[in-house]
Amino acid sequence: MKDKVLIRMRNWIAESGLVKGERLPPERALCETLGVSRAELRKANLVLEAEGVLERHVGRGTFLSKAPRPVNGHDAIERTISALAESTGPVEAMQARLALEPELAKLTALHGTPMQLRKMRQLASAMRAAPSWGAYEVLDSEFHEAIAAASGNSLLLALHKILNGVRLTVVWRRLNTSDGGPEASYHSFDEHDAILNALEQRDGAAAEAAMQAHLKSTLSMMGAASSPL
Amino acid sequence: MKDKVLIRMRNWIAESGLVKGERLPPERALCETLGVSRAELRKANLVLEAEGVLERHVGRGTFLSKAPRPVNGHDAIERTISALAESTGPVEAMQARLALEPELAKLTALHGTPMQLRKMRQLASAMRAAPSWGAYEVLDSEFHEAIAAASGNSLLLALHKILNGVRLTVVWRRLNTSDGGPEASYHSFDEHDAILNALEQRDGAAAEAAMQAHLKSTLSMMGAASSPL
DNA sequence: GGACGTAATATGGTCAACCAAATCAAAAAT
DNA sequence: ATTTTTGATTTGGTTGACCATATTACGTCC
Numbered sequence: 001m002k003d004k005v006l007i008r009m010r011n012w013i014a015e016s017g018l019v020k021g022e023r024l025p026p027e028r029a030l031c032e033t034l035g036v037s038r039a040e041l042r043k044a045n046l047v048l049e050a051e052g053v054l055e056r057h058v059g060r061g062t063f064l065s066k067a068p069r070p071v072n073g074h075d076a077i078e079r080t081i082s083a084l085a086e087s088t089g090p091v092e093a094m095q096a097r098l099a100l101e102p103e104l105a106k107l108t109a110l111h112g113t114p115m116q117l118r119k120m121r122q123l124a125s126a127m128r129a130a131p132s133w134g135a136y137e138v139l140d141s142e143f144h145e146a147i148a149a150a151s152g153n154s155l156l157l158a159l160h161k162i163l164n165g166v167r168l169t170v171v172w173r174r175l176n177t178s179d180g181g182p183e184a185s186y187h188s189f190d191e192h193d194a195i196l197n198a199l200e201q202r203d204g205a206a207a208e209a210a211m212q213a214h215l216k217s218t219l220s221m222m223g224a225a226s227s228p229l
Numbered sequence: 230m231k232d233k234v235l236i237r238m239r240n241w242i243a244e245s246g247l248v249k250g251e252r253l254p255p256e257r258a259l260c261e262t263l264g265v266s267r268a269e270l271r272k273a274n275l276v277l278e279a280e281g282v283l284e285r286h287v288g289r290g291t292f293l294s295k296a297p298r299p300v301n302g303h304d305a306i307e308r309t310i311s312a313l314a315e316s317t318g319p320v321e322a323m324q325a326r327l328a329l330e331p332e333l334a335k336l337t338a339l340h341g342t343p344m345q346l347r348k349m350r351q352l353a354s355a356m357r358a359a360p361s362w363g364a365y366e367v368l369d370s371e372f373h374e375a376i377a378a379a380s381g382n383s384l385l386l387a388l389h390k391i392l393n394g395v396r397l398t399v400v401w402r403r404l405n406t407s408d409g410g411p412e413a414s415y416h417s418f419d420e421h422d423a424i425l426n427a428l429e430q431r432d433g434a435a436a437e438a439a440m441q442a443h444l445k446s447t448l449s450m451m452g453a454a455s456s457p458l
Numbered sequence: 459g460g461a462c463g464t465a466a467t468a469t470g471g472t473c474a475a476c477c478a479a480a481t482c483a484a485a486a487a488t
Numbered sequence: 489a490t491t492t493t494t495g496a497t498t499t500g501g502t503t504g505a506c507c508a509t510a511t512t513a514c515g516t517c518c
Contacts, residue, residue, distance in 0.1 A: 003303065003307075004367070004370075006279075006307075007307050007310060007394060007398075008397070008398075008401065010307065010311060011310075011311055011314065011398045011401070012401075014311060034363070034401075035361060035363025035364050035366070035367060036367075043275055046272055046275060046276065047275065047276060047279040050235075050276040050279070050280075051279075076305050076308035076309040076311075076312050077305075077309055077312075079304075079305035079308070080305040080306055080309050080387075080391075082305075083303075083305050083306075084384060084387050087383060088383065088384045092382055092383065092384055093384060095382055095385075096382050096384040096385045096388070099329070099332040099333065099336065099380075099382070099385055100328070100329060100332065100385075100388070103328040103329065103332065104328065107328065151328075153321055153324055153325050153328070154316060154317065154321065155313060155317045155321055155322060155325040155392065155395060156324075156325045156328055156329075158309075158313050158391075159325070159329070159388050159391060159392060162309075162387075162388060162391070163384065163388060166384060
C-alpha cells in the first residue's frame with residue numbers, strides 16, 4: 001500500500017537515534033534497508049519534507065530538520081477511536097467484539113491475577129446497582145477492559161481499548177443517559193457472573209464460551225440477525 | 230523551485246470553484262494548464278493527498294476530499310502503531326496475532342469475495358518468489374491484511390491494520406533485509422496454502438485452525454514457549 | 459607540504475516509457 | 489430489445505535511465 005512506506009519511514013526515523021540536523025543514509029542505501037524502491041522512498045520523503053520533518057539537498061544528502069514530534073500513545077489512541085467511531089455502527093462494533101473478546105477471556109483465565117479478578121467482581125456488582133444506563137455503560141466498559149487488561153498482552157489490551165472506545169462512543173450516541181438503569185433481571189448481569197465464574201475457575205474454554213454467549217445475547221437484543229452461517 | 234508547483238496547485242484549487250467531492254481534470258490535462266510536467270504535478274498532489282486535501286484513485290481520477298477525516302484517522306492509526314511498537318516485543322505481537330487472526334480467517338471464509346481470495350492467492354505466490362526477507366515480510370503483511378480486509382468488518386480491519394503495523398515495525402527492527410529470502414521449503418508457504426484452501430472451501434473452522442497452526446508454527450520458530458496450559 | 463584545478467564519484471531530482479486499475483464503447487449473446 | 493462480454497481508452501502509479509548539484513580524490517604546480 002502506498003502509505004506503508006511512509007509509516008515505515010516514520011518508524012525508521014523514530015528508531016534511528018538520529019538527532020536534529022543529522023544526516024540520513026543515502027536514498028539508494030536506505031531504500032534497500034527498507035526493502036522498497038527508491039522512487040517509493042522518495043515519495044515518503046517528499047511528504048516528510050513537506051511536513052518539515054526532513055530537509056533534502058542535492059549532492060549533500062537528506063537531514064533530520066526538526067526534532068520529531070513526540071508520539072503520545074494515549075492521544076493517538078483517542079484520535080483513532082474518534083475516527084473509527086465515525087465509520088462504525090453499533091452492530092459492526094458488536095460483531096468486532098465477538099471476534100476479539102472471547103479470545104481475551106480465554107487468555108485472562110490463564111493470566112489474570114487474583115487482584116484483577118477481584119476488581120472485575122467489584123465492577124460486576126457495581127453494574128447491578130447502576131443508577132442509570134449511562135452509569136451502567138461506563139461500568140460495563142470498565143468491566144470488559146479489566147478483562148482485557150488481565151489477558152497478559154499489552155498489545156491486545158491496546159487493541160481492546162480502541163474497540164471499547166469505539167463501542168462506547170457509538171453507544172453514547174443513542175443512549176438516553178438520564179433513563180433509569182437496568183432492571184435486576186437484565187440479562188447481562190448473570191452473563192457477567194458466568195464469565196467471572198469461568199475466569200475464577202481458570203477455565204479458558206468456559207470463559208470464552210461465556211463471553212461469546214454474553215455478546216451474542218447482546219447482539220440479538222440489538223435486533224440484529226445472527227451471522228448467516 | 231520545488232514548492233512552486235505545490236503553491237500553484239493550492240491556488241488553482243482555491244480558484245477552481247470545485248466543491249468537496251468533485252473531480253479535478255486529469256493529471257495530463259491539468260499539468261498542461263499549469264505549465265508543469267506531469268511528474269511535478271504528481272509530487273504536488275502527493276503532498277496534498279497526504280494532507281487530506283485530495284483523494285486520488287487509479288482509473289477514476291483525482292477528487293477534492295469530501296472531508297479531512299479519513300486522513301486524520303489514518304494519521305492517528307500511524308501514530309498509534311508507532312507508540313505501540315515502542316512497547317511491544319516480537320513474541321507479544323505474535324501472541325496478539327494468535328488471538329485475532331484466526332477469528333478473522335473464520336469471518337473471511339464467510340465474507341470473502343472471489344476477487345479478494347484471488348488477491349490472496351497472488352500474494353501467496355509472490356511470497357514464494359520473494360528475493361529477500363524484507364520483500365517477503367512486506368508481502369506477508371499484505372497477505373494477512375488482505376485476509377482482514379475480507380472479513381466484512383471495517384472495525385476489525387482497522388484493528389488488524391494496527392496489529393499488522395506494529396508487527397511489521399517490530400519485525401523490521403531485527404531483520405537483515407539484504408539477506409536472501411526464504412528457502413522453497415519455508416514452512417509458511419504450505420501453511421499459507423492451507424489457509425487459502427480452507428477459505429476457498431468456505432470452511433470457517435478449517436480456516437481458523439489453519440491460521441492458528443500457521444501462527445503457532447511461526448511462534449515456535451521464534452523460540453518462544455507455547456502458552457503454559 | 460600546501461594550494462589549486464580537474465576528474466571522478468556521490469547524492470538528490472526529473473522524466474519518458476510502461477504498468478495497473480477503472481471506465482466506456484462496441485460486439486456478441488440471449 | 490436487453491444483457492453480457494470483450495476490447496479500447498482513460499486515468500493514476502511505478503520505474504530505470506538520465507540529469508543536476510555537491511563532495512571527494514587525484515594530479516600538478518609552487
